[in-house]
Every structure is written in structure tokens, then in C-alpha cells.
Amino acid sequence: MxxxxxxxxxxxxxxxxxxxxxxxxxxxxxxxxxxxxxxxxxxxxxxxxxxxxxxxxxxxxxxGFNNIHAADLNEVNLGRVQQAVDAGRLDKAATVTVDALVAAGICARARDGVKLLGVGELTTKLTFEVTRASKSAIEAVEKAGGSVTVQYEAGAAARGTKAAAAAVA
Structure with missing residues (x-):
């Protein structure tokens, strides 16, 4: 051929x-x-x-309305975090960040950050560094002896309103 x-x-x-x-x-x-x-x-x-x-x-x-400025966050429940700690996929001593959650398989990818939600029970003392967190999640983490650092506070401070300016001053 x-x-x-x-x-x-x-x-x-x-x-x-x-x-x-x-x-x-x-x-x-x-x-x-x-x-x-x-x-x-x-x-x-x-x-x-x-x-x-x-x-x-x-x-x-x-x-409806499609907000093009809305943050696309991963929503993570405390119960899922506790399961990952129990399974040994999440280190108790290290700070729990977006990258740690992705590595543990709790989040598929990083997106714009993580919002911590208070569904489920947390028994381990953990330090969280997240984009946002609900009040119930913060209370549950502090009750377990841990701490939550919120990088971005939603609400008046983010929008730059007069109330936020007065609170800062």
C-alpha cells in the first residue's frame, strides 16, 4: 500500500x-x-x-435578578468537618482553611471561599479561617474550644454604609 x-x-x-x-x-x-x-x-x-x-x-x-457580584462560596457544615476529622483526613492541630477542606475532600474546589454552617455537631477543638460563618457555627466551634476567624464580614461593613462608618469611627 x-x-x-x-x-x-x-x-x-x-x-x-x-x-x-x-x-x-x-x-x-x-x-x-x-x-x-x-x-x-x-x-x-x-x-x-x-x-x-x-x-x-x-x-x-x-x-428575578442575577447578582453578578455575588460570591460563589462553598457551604460546609460542621458535621462534615467532624466526619473528616474522625476519618483522619483533616489535621486537628492545623488551621482549617479552604485548601485544607479541598485536600480533605469536603469541598470539590476552592471557588470564592467557604461559609461555615452550624448543621451537625463538632466535638473536636479546631481553628477555622473561613470567608464567612453563621452565628450558630461560631457558637458551636467556640463551645468545642476552638476559634473562628472570619475574613469577610457580610452586611453594613461590606457595603460601606453610614452605620458601618460610624461604627469604625
Whole structure:
């Protein structure tokens, strides 16, 4: 076998149909486009067009709001953290950070940070360094003898309101 003898399998390739080349070709005159009208012309694709009637996507009301500035956080429950400690995947002595949680398999990836939630029971003394934490989670960690460092405090301080400015001053 030589390189110049290699060819596709029989029936693998097909010649294109030359449309608009006479009535005898079977695709002459209207070239398979039907007859007349806007869609018989080239360059027309009007998705959602309903013949001049108000299209469905414009008749329905708009709903909701998508905040493009919202932080995409991993939500971690204390019960999951305790399971990881019991299984030996999380070090008791080290500070629990996003990277430690990803390494332990609690979070799939880091995202924008971690929010610690108070679901479940924590019996081990741990030091957390997280983006956010719920009040119940902070209370549960402190009850177990640990501590929580919150890197970002949501609310008035983050929004830069007058109340936050007065609290700082």
C-alpha cells in the first residue's frame, strides 16, 4: 500500500447537490426552498418570530435578578468537618482553611471561599479561617474550644454604609 493509493471507504463521501441548475436535476427552480416569502431568500433566520404577533418571550413577565457580584462560596457544615476529622483526613492541630477542606475532600474546589454552617455537631477543638460563618457555627466551634476567624464580614461593613462608618469611627 502506498500513500497515494489510500482512499475513503465506499460511500463515505458524497458529492454535494448543485441546486438551482434546471428542472431536470430535481433541485431546480426554487432549489428546495419552497416558493416565495421571506424564508425563501438567503440570510434569513428569525427565531421566535410569530408573524408580527408579540413573541412569547416578550409576552411573559421578567422574573428575578442575577447578582453578578455575588460570591460563589462553598457551604460546609460542621458535621462534615467532624466526619473528616474522625476519618483522619483533616489535621486537628492545623488551621482549617479552604485548601485544607479541598485536600480533605469536603469541598470539590476552592471557588470564592467557604461559609461555615452550624448543621451537625463538632466535638473536636479546631481553628477555622473561613470567608464567612453563621452565628450558630461560631457558637458551636467556640463551645468545642476552638476559634473562628472570619475574613469577610457580610452586611453594613461590606457595603460601606453610614452605620458601618460610624461604627469604625
Amino acid at each position: 502506498k500513500l497515494n493509493e489510500i482512499s475513503d471507504n465506499e460511500g463515505a463521501t458524497k458529492n454535494r447537490m448543485r441546486v438551482g441548475r434546471g428542472i431536470g436535476s430535481g433541485k431546480g427552480k426554487t432549489a428546495g426552498r419552497g416558493v416565495k416569502g421571506q424564508k425563501a431568500r438567503t440570510g434569513v433566520s428569525i427565531k421566535g418570530f410569530e408573524g408580527g404577533q408579540m413573541p412569547l418571550h416578550r409576552r411573559l413577565p421578567k422574573r
